[in-house]
Structures are given as structure tokens and as C-alpha cells.
Amino acid sequence: MxxxxxxxxxxxxxxxxxxxxxxxxxxxxxxxxxxxxxxxxAIMKQxxxxxxxSSYIVNTRLHKNKIYLNDHEVVNYLKDIYLDQYNIGDGEIxxxxxxxxxVIGEIPELLKKHNDFMDKVHKNxxxxxxxxxxxxxxxxITGSSLxxxxxxxxxxxxxxxxxxxxxxHDQLFFVQTMSFVGSGFLSLILxxxxxxxxxxxxxxxxxLLEIANGHYQLRIKETGSTEMKELATHINIMTQxxxxxxxxxxxxxxxxxxxxxxxxxxxxxxxxxxIGFSDILRVKKTITDEERREYASIILDExxxxxxxxxxxxxxxxxxxxxxxxxxxxVKELFHDVEVSVSPLLERKQxxxxxxxxxxxxxxxxxxxxxxxxxxxxxxIKASEEKGQIDMCCYQKDDYIEIYVKDYGIGMSQEYIDKxxxxxxxxxxxxxxxxxxxxxxxxxxxxxxxxHNAQLEIESQLDRGTCVKILMKGVDPSExx
Numbered sequence: 118m119x120x121x122x123x124x125x126x127x128x129x130x131x132x133x134x135x136x137x138x139x140x141x142x143x144x145x146x147x148x149x150x151x152x153x154x155x156x157x158x159a160i161m162k163q164x165x166x167x168x169x170x171s172s173y174i175v176n177t178r179l180h181k182n183k184i185y186l187n188d189h190e191v192v193n194y195l196k197d198i199y200l201d202q203y204n205i206g207d208g209e210i211x212x213x214x215x216x217x218x219x220v221i222g223e224i225p226e227l228l229k230k231h232n233d234f235m236d237k238v239h240k241n242x243x244x245x246x247x248x249x250x251x252x253x254x255x256x257x258i259t260g261s262s263l264x265x266x267x268x269x270x271x272x273x274x275x276x277x278x279x280x281x282x283x284x285x286h287d288q289l290f291f292v293q294t295m296s297f298v299g300s301g302f303l304s305l306i307l308x309x310x311x312x313x314x315x316x317x318x319x320x321x322x323x324x325l326l327e328i329a330n331g332h333y334q335l336r337i338k339e340t341g342s343t344e345m346k347e348l349a350t351h352i353n354i355m356t357q358x359x360x361x362x363x364x365x366x367x368x369x370x371x372x373x374x375x376x377x378x379x380x381x382x383x384x385x386x387x388x389x390x391x392i393g394f395s396d397i398l399r400v401k402k403t404i405t406d407e408e409r410r411e412y413a414s415i416i417l418d419e420x421x422x423x424x425x426x427x428x429x430x431x432x433x434x435x436x437x438x439x440x441x442x443x444x445x446x447x448v449k450e451l452f453h454d455v456e457v458s459v460s461p462l463l464e465r466k467q468x469x470x471x472x473x474x475x476x477x478x479x480x481x482x483x484x485x486x487x488x489x490x491x492x493x494x495x496x497x498i499k500a501s502e503e504k505g506q507i508d509m510c511c512y513q514k515d516d517y518i519e520i521y522v523k524d525y526g527i528g529m530s531q532e533y534i535d536k537x538x539x540x541x542x543x544x545x546x547x548x549x550x551x552x553x554x555x556x557x558x559x560x561x562x563x564x565x566x567x568x569h570n571a572q573l574e575i576e577s578q579l580d581r582g583t584c585v586k587i588l589m590k591g592v593d594p595s596e597x598x
Contacts (some may be wrong), residue, residue: 120318124311129304134298143293144295150287152248152250155278159259160244163274164208167263170272173198174265188268189213195220195265225275226249228258236261238271253408254279267319317345321352328352333360374513391419441482441568448474448511448520451483455490455509462495467504470494477518479589481569489565493522496559500526517588525582534575559585 173580177188177194186194195212198221201218211222228235230278234247238260257278263270317340324337333356337349394412398404404412452472463470479486491508497507501524508523562585566573571589 497524523584
């Protein structure tokens with residue numbers, strides 16, 4: 118069941134119940150007031166009737182010139198009284214003497230059912246009333262004691278008030294019918310209002326369905342009530358976040374696909390060389406020592422390049438999951454370890470490494486930053502001519518430390534600087550492969566720098582060399598303590 122249907126049905130039932138309850142309460146309260154008024158009128162008629170009867174007995178005694186009338190005379194005179202001339206109504210009149218003998222009228226069947234009421238009248242000097250139904254009619258009985266001369270009598274009047282109750286039931290039925298009709302009419306008006314109020318919600322639902330189907334660029338109009346505006350705003354914020362996350366995931370997926378494509382391409386070349394020259398060594402029957410050494414050298418170089426590629430790929434893939442083992446390391450110790458590691462590479466091309474630094478300490482993962490500097494120096498060696506030189510320096514600036522590795526080799530143009538940190542990107546692939554490059558070194562350097570909250574800046578000019586800077590904080594004061 119839809120929301121508007123639930124709201125409509127609940128409201129309809131609620132309105133009908135409330136309107137009917139209020140109507141019934143009002144009618145019942147009004148009717149109780151009318152019944153109470155009818156009781157009071159019956160008592161007033163009873164008093165009036167008592168006055169008439171008492172006056173009649175007194176006048177009769179005076180007319181007979183007697184001091185008082187005895188019991189027998191009072192009863193006889195009561196039987197001769199004609200009450201209809203006083204217009205006291207159409208009700209029945211009953212007078213009993215103190216021995217419960219009938220003086221006037223007959224005891225109605227209804228009154229015979231209520232002996233307890235008659236006993237109360239005989240024991241009580243107040244006016245008492247009783248309402249009861251008999252043979253599909255409703256009667257109002259009024260009873261009181263009546264003192265005539267020295268004898269006590271009991272007066273009862275019975276009035277038919279069936280019409281009064283009939284009017285009450287008619288009014289109740291009319292009010293209930295009108296309440297149902299009115300409630301239905303109000304509910305229809307409310308239904309229209311509910312549909313109009315929930316119309317923005319329906320539009321929101323349709324928009325959410327489109328968003329769920331991938332239309333993340335969709336934005337919902339922030340209109341309607343305050344609540345709807347807030348909901349639309351929050352949905353737009355959520356959609357924007359989803360869109361950004363989807364773009365990031367797509368970029369990540371594209372990056373991974375490109376990474377895998379490059380990896381497959383980079384591995385294909387050395388593997389082809391290894392397989393080709395290995396096959397030559399296997400198939401060729403006669404081979405000179407010079408050819409064997411040449412083929413073996415090529416296979417060895419390509420194998421080393423594969424080994425370097427796999428090592429750096431492993432480092433790059435695990436970098437984000439590795440917990441840093443941070444410690445205070447002096448620049449002197451760090452540079453010394455890097456110099457020892459790259460010395461074989463320097464000697465091969467007879468390149469001089471110039472080292473200069475301020476006496477500062479770094480709060481770093483020593484092995485990772487050593488790998489970073491090693492890769493930078495390795496790239497600098499590959500870009501330098503034989504008997505060239507490379508600078509590796511560290512200086513304390515205002516609020517940071519600057520470490521850089523600078524070569525004076527082939528350099529690169531500005532258009533390539535932003536791309537060299539991408540995995541497998543090589544400006545001159547033939548030259549890079551010749552030097553044993555994999556195109557992953559700077560990607561690894563950038564990732565290590567990020568893990569240390571450091572910045573990696575590259576400055577280069579074609580045929581004038583390249584300078585790669587690492588900008589980072591020094592020792593963490595809390596750790597130093």
C-alpha cells in the first residue's frame with residue numbers, strides 16, 4: 118500500500134471516529150439536559166397538582182363548615198375531584214392512601230415492576246422521578262407524598278415521553294449520517310491536499326531511481342516545503358559524493374588497466390629477447406665464443422631488467438599497505454648509505470657524486486627514503502654522460518628541509534615533467550631500455566614521498582639536466598623528547 122493511501126485511510130478513519138464521538142457527546146449532553154429539564158417540569162406539574170388537590174380539600178371543608186374532614190370523607194371527596202379542567206397534561210394520575218389502596222386511577226403495569234421506587238416514595242418526602250420503557254414506549258413517572266388533613270396520601274403521575282426519545286434517536290442518526298458524509302467530504306479534500314504535498318516526494322523517488330540507474334550527474338530541484346528542500350539538498354550532496362567516488366573508481370580502474378597494459382608491454386620486450394637469443398643458442402650448431410658471450414650478455418641484461426621491474430613493481434604495489442617504521446635519522450647517515458649503494462653504478466660510468474648537507478635529522482622510515490634517493494640517483498646516472506657529475510644535497514630552510522638530487526644530463530622539456538611520475542612512462546623508451554630503465558622509479562619515489570607527507574618537485578631543462586627536490590619536515594619535536 119502506498120504512502121498516500123495509508124495517510125488517506127488513517128485520516129479518514131480518524132476523522133470519522135473523532136467527528137462521530139464529538140457529535141454523539143454533544144447530542145447526548147444536549148439530550149441529558151433536555152431530560153433533566155423534563156424531570157423538572159414533571160416535578161413542577163406534580164407540585165401544581167398537589168396544590169390543586171390540597172386547595173380542593175380545604176375549600177370543600179370550608180364549604181361544609183367543618184373544622185376538619187375525617188379520612189373517609191377525604192377519600193370520598195378525592196374521588197369526586199375533576200382534574201382535567203386544570204390542564205395538567207395527558208398523563209395518568211394515581212393517588213394511593215397510606216394503606217396502598219387506590220383512591221384515584223389505576224396502578225400502571227410499569228409501576229408494578231418498580232416496587233422499590235414506590236417504597237422510596239413512601240419513605241422519602243422529596244419528589245422522585247423514574248424513566249423506563251414499557252411495551253415499546255418510554256414513560257416518566259413522578260412520585261411524592263401528599264398530606265391532606267391528617268392523612269398521608271401518595272401521588273403518582275405517568276407521562277409518555279416516547280416522542281422525546283424518538284427525537285433524540287432521530288437527531289443522533291442524522292448527526293451520525295452527516296458526520297459520515299462530512300468526514301468523507303473532508304477526507305476527499307484532504308486526499309487532494311496529501312497528493313499535492315507528496316508530489317515532490319514522488320518526484321524525489323523518480324529522481325532517486327534514475328540516480329540508482331547510474332545517472333549520477335542528475336540534480337534534484339530544491340523546491341517545496343522546508344523539509345523537502347532539506348531532503349533534496351542532502352540527496353544532491355549524496356549524489357555528488359557518489360558521482361565523485363564513481364569517477365575516482367573509474368579513474369582507478371582505467372589506471373589499473375593502463376598499468377597492466379604497460380606492464381604486459383614492458384615484459385614482452387625482454388622476454389622476446391631472452392626467448393629469441395636462447396633459441397638461437399639452442400638451435401645454432403656452430404657458434405663462436407664472441408657470439409655466445411654477446412647472446413649471453415643480452416640475455417643477462419634483459420633478465421636483470423625483468424628482475425628490477427618485478428622488484429619495483431612489488432615495492433610499488435605494497436607501498437600503501439606497509440606500516441612506516443619511523444625513526445630519527447641523521448642526513449649524514451642516510452647519504453652515506455645511499456652513496457655506498459650507488460657506488461657500483463657510479464664507477465661503471467665514472468660519474469662523480471657531490472654530497473653536501475646541513476647537520477639535521479629526519480623523522481622517516483630509513484629504508485623507504487633510502488630507496489627513494491637510490492632511485493633518484495639511479496635515474497640521474499642513466500641521464501648523465503660518462504665522467505659527469507651528480508649533486509645530492511640537503512639544506513635546512515625556514516620551516517622545512519629540502520633534499521635534492523641534480524644531474525647535468527639530457528634533461529627533458531616541460532611537457533613531460535607531469536607525466537614522468539606515471540607508472541611505465543618513459544620519454545625515450547629505446548634509450549631507457551638500453552640503460553635498464555623500467556619507468557617505475559619516479560612512481561615509487563612519489564609514493565614514498567606521499568607516505569612521508571612530503572612533496573616531490575621536478576625541475577628540468579632539455580640538455581641542461583634535471584633536479585628532483587624533496588620538501589619535508591625535520592624531526593618531530595614530540596619524538597625527539
